[in-house]
Amino acid sequence: MHNPNQVRYKKWVAGLAALIAILPVLSACSFGSKDNPNERRTLRIGMAYGSKDSEEYYRRDLTDMFELTHKNIDIEFVNAIDYSDMQFATEEERKKAQQVDPNEKLRGIMTGDNPVDVVLTDLGSLSKLVEDNLLKPLDPYIKEDKMDLSDFLPNVLDAIREQGNGQLYGLSPTFYSSALFYNKKLFAKANVNPPTDGMSWDDVFTLARSMKSGTGKDAVYGFNLSSWGGGLNYYDVQYQYADPLKLRMFDAAGEKMTVNTEQWKKALSKPFNLYKDHVMPHPEDFQNNNNDGRYNPYQNRPFFQGKVAMEIGGYYNVNDLIAYNKNVDKMKGAEKLEWDVVTLPSHPEAQGGGNIGLGSLLVINAKGHNPKDAWEFIKHYNSEEVAKFKARSNSELSVRQKYIKPKDGENYHVEAFTSVKPGSYARSDADVKLYQERPNLNMIQEIGQIYFQQATEGKISLDDALAKWETKGNDLLQKIKLNPTGDLNAEMDSLRQESMGGMSGERAMVRAAAGG
Known part of the structure; x- marks a missing residue:
C-alpha cells in the first residue's frame, strides 16, 4: 500500500516543479513584458x-x-x-x-x-x-x-x-568618413598612375604636382583640399590635414604663443606652397562659370567640372557624383565623370585622418x-x-x-x-577648463586664419603670417588673461578690416562667394 503522506508529498513536489517552470513566463508577463502597455x-x-x-x-x-x-x-x-x-x-x-x-x-x-x-x-x-x-x-x-x-x-x-x-x-x-576622390580620365590622359590606398600626404602632394597642366580655360589642377570652390582656407588645412599632428597654438597656461616654430612651418608650408604654385585652384579661376544663366548646383565645385585631378571629400560626395552624372545632359558643356576613391592620406608620424568619426x-x-x-x-x-x-x-x-x-x-x-580608423582629437581636461575660464581664447584661431588668408593672397609670406600671428596672439593672450570675458570685438573687427583692405571689390566678392 502507498503511504498517503508520500502520495501527498509527491503531488506537492510535482506542483512546485510546475510552478517553478512557469515562473519565468509569469515574471516576463508581470515585470518585463514589452506587450503590456499598462506597465509603463x-x-x-x-x-x-x-x-x-x-x-x-x-x-x-x-x-x-x-x-x-x-x-x-x-x-x-x-x-x-x-x-x-x-x-x-x-x-x-x-x-x-x-x-x-x-x-x-x-x-x-x-x-x-x-x-x-x-x-x-x-x-x-x-x-x-x-x-x-x-x-x-x-x-x-x-x-x-x-x-x-x-x-x-x-x-x-x-x-x-x-x-x-x-x-x-x-x-x-x-x-x-572622408576619402581621396580622383578623376580617372584625367590620370589616363596624362599617362600618370592614379593614387592608391595608404598614401602619405607627401605622396599625394607630389602626385598633384605631376597632374598640374595648362593655363586659363585649359588648366587642370592637381588637388583641392575641399569639394567647394577654389582657394586655401585655414580651417580646411587645420581640419583635414593638420589635426592629427596635434599642434598647439599656445602653451598650456594660455600665456605664450607656440605657432612660430619649425613644426608649424612644416605643416602649413606644404599645402601653402601647393596653392602658391597654382597646383590647387584659386577662387578667381571659376568666377565666370555661369552656364548661360541656368542654375548649376555644381558650378562652384571644380572637381565636377573635370578641372581637378584629386580632392578630399566626405561620403556625401558619392551621392553628389552619382546625381551629377545622371543629370549631366542638363548642364551645357558638362561631361560625365569617371571617378573613384582611395583612402585618406595620412602623416607617417601621426596615423589617422580628419573628418572620420x-x-x-x-x-x-x-x-x-x-x-x-x-x-x-x-x-x-x-x-x-x-x-x-x-x-x-x-x-x-x-x-x-x-x-x-x-x-x-x-x-x-x-x-x-572603411579602412581608416575613426580618430579622437578631443582637448585635454586642462585645455577644456582653460577655454571655459577664458572664452575669448577662441579668437586666437581666427587671428591665424586672417594672417594665413593674407599669405594665400600674396600680401605677406607664410613666415610673416606666423610671426604676425605670434605677435598679435601674445598681445591678445595677455589681455584675455587679465580680462577673460572682456569685449575684444572692436579689436578683432579692426583686424578683420585690415585683412579685407587692399583687396579689389571684385576679388572680395569672389572670396566671399568661395566662403573665405
Whole structure:
C-alpha cells in the first residue's frame, strides 16, 4: 500500500516543479513584458547639448522605431545644456554661459536625483566618462544576449575599445568618413598612375604636382583640399590635414604663443606652397562659370567640372557624383565623370585622418535607474533591423559590413571609406577648463586664419603670417588673461578690416562667394 503522506508529498513536489517552470513566463508577463502597455516605464536619454527644437530630429533618428515595438516605454530627452536658454540672452549672459563646463553639466544629469539612463556622446568624450566610472561596460550584456558583432567593422569597434581600456562601453550604428576622390580620365590622359590606398600626404602632394597642366580655360589642377570652390582656407588645412599632428597654438597656461616654430612651418608650408604654385585652384579661376544663366548646383565645385585631378571629400560626395552624372545632359558643356576613391592620406608620424568619426554613440549611465531598458534600447538601435534603414543614408555608412556596398549599382572602391580608423582629437581636461575660464581664447584661431588668408593672397609670406600671428596672439593672450570675458570685438573687427583692405571689390566678392 502507498503511504498517503508520500502520495501527498509527491503531488506537492510535482506542483512546485510546475510552478517553478512557469515562473519565468509569469515574471516576463508581470515585470518585463514589452506587450503590456499598462506597465509603463520611462527611459531617460541624456545629451550634452540640445533643445525642444532639436528633439523632433532625435526622436525620428533615435527612438521612433524603438517606441513602435516597446509600447510600454516612454522616452524622455534631457539636455545638460539647453540651447533655447540663450535665445533671449544678453551678450554678458552668453559669455557667462561659455564659461559653464559642459562636462560638469553632463555629469549633473548622470548623477543627480533622477539620473538619465542612456547618454548620447562622442568618441572624444568616451574615455573621460569611463575614467570617472560613469558608464556600464556593454560586454556582459552582449555576451548574455549573444549579440553577434562579427559583422561590425573591426576598425570601429577597435576605436571604441581604445577609449574604454579594452572594453566596449558604447555602440554606434553608423560612422562618417572622408576619402581621396580622383578623376580617372584625367590620370589616363596624362599617362600618370592614379593614387592608391595608404598614401602619405607627401605622396599625394607630389602626385598633384605631376597632374598640374595648362593655363586659363585649359588648366587642370592637381588637388583641392575641399569639394567647394577654389582657394586655401585655414580651417580646411587645420581640419583635414593638420589635426592629427596635434599642434598647439599656445602653451598650456594660455600665456605664450607656440605657432612660430619649425613644426608649424612644416605643416602649413606644404599645402601653402601647393596653392602658391597654382597646383590647387584659386577662387578667381571659376568666377565666370555661369552656364548661360541656368542654375548649376555644381558650378562652384571644380572637381565636377573635370578641372581637378584629386580632392578630399566626405561620403556625401558619392551621392553628389552619382546625381551629377545622371543629370549631366542638363548642364551645357558638362561631361560625365569617371571617378573613384582611395583612402585618406595620412602623416607617417601621426596615423589617422580628419573628418572620420562615429555617428550616434550610445552608452549606459552607471548611475541610471533603468539599465535593463537602456541596454534594450542600445541593442535595438544597433540591430540589423535598424541597420537596414540606416544604410540608406547619403552622409554616413553602416558599421555592419554587409550593408557597406557601392550605391545605386555603381562600381567604386567603397572600402576606401572603411579602412581608416575613426580618430579622437578631443582637448585635454586642462585645455577644456582653460577655454571655459577664458572664452575669448577662441579668437586666437581666427587671428591665424586672417594672417594665413593674407599669405594665400600674396600680401605677406607664410613666415610673416606666423610671426604676425605670434605677435598679435601674445598681445591678445595677455589681455584675455587679465580680462577673460572682456569685449575684444572692436579689436578683432579692426583686424578683420585690415585683412579685407587692399583687396579689389571684385576679388572680395569672389572670396566671399568661395566662403573665405
